[in-house]
Amino acid sequence: MEQVVQRVGYTSLLKACFIAFAPQLALLFFAPSEFVLQYRFLIVAVNVVVSGSLGWVLYKRYFHLVFTYDDEKFSIRKGTVEERSYNWADFEKLTVATSDYGAFAIRLYAKDGGKVDIPVEKFRIDPFHFRPEVKRLLESSASQASMR
C-alpha cells in the first residue's frame, strides 16, 4: 500500500511569505507619505493578506515536500516542479546521517556508488524508528529482484 507523508515546512512557508511581502514593501517606498499615513492600517491588512495567500501559493508550488513510498519504489516531490523517483532495489545499504545543520536524513547507498538522502527530519519522522522499515523495504525488494 502506498504511503504518503507530507508536512508543512514552516521555515519554507515563512520564506515564501517574505518573497511575496518584499515587493509590496518596496512599493511603499515609492508611495506618497500622506497616502501611506492615511491608509496605514488598511495597507498593513492588505499586505498581510496578500503575503499570506501568495506565500502559500508559492510555497505549495516550489517548496512543499511530499514523500511517497510503497514496497517497490519511493519518490520525493518538491512543490509541483521537481520530483525524483527511485526503486528500492537500486540501493543496497542505508545509514542515518546528519546534514551540516544537524537535520537528520536516511542516506541510501546505490549499487552503482551514488547516494540519495531522504530528509526524514523535514517530514517529522524519527530516523531511528524509520530505519528498520527502510531496511525491510530494501531487503524485500532485493529478494524480489533476485527471484525474477
Added chain:
Amino acid sequence: MAPSVALNKQFSKPSDAEYQLGSEIKNQPEGESPLERERLVLKFERELMRGKARWLANFIESFEDFQVNDVTFDIFIRGNTRVKGFLLSRFFSYVLNPNYEVGCYMYASERRLNRSIARKILVTAKGSMEANEMRWIWLIMIADQIDSEAKDYVEKVSDQGLAVVAVETDTGLITNSKNFLGRQARKFVKV
C-alpha cells in the same frame, strides 16, 4: 491522507520517557536483557548523533551492523573534530579546529564478555581505525556479564587514540580505560 496519519503515529518521535533507560534496566525482569542491550545501543547512538558529544567531535553518519573482518559491530558512527556551528562559531571552527576523522564503535552481545573476546573486538576496531585513517575512536562494549579479567584488560588500555568503555547490563557497572579519551567517553556513557 489516512496512510499519512498512520505513518506519523508509527514513526513519530519518542517521548522523553523512552529515554529513561537507566531506571528501566534496574527494574527489568530476567530474560529481557537482549531488548535492553539493543535499547542501550540505540540510546547511545541517538545521543551521539544528536550532538551530546559535540564538545569533543561532530558525529555525522551512523552505520548499522558494521562488518569489520569477522566482527559485526552493532553500530559504527563516523565523525570529525570540526564542530559545526552558525556563522561566527562555524568560521572559527573552520579556521582553528583541525579536521580529524574519528569514530565510535558499539558492540553488544548476549555472550559473557571474557578477555579474549574483548581483545579481539579491540584489535578489530583498532585495525579499522588505522585502515580508515581515524585519529581516535571510542569503543563501547555492552554485555550482560563481563569477566573481571576483561574489565582489567579494558582498564589497562593505554593507547592514546583509543577509548574503551565496557557496560555490564546485569549489574549496571561501567568500566573504562584510564587514558584521557577513556575518561572523557565514560562521562558520556550513562546507564
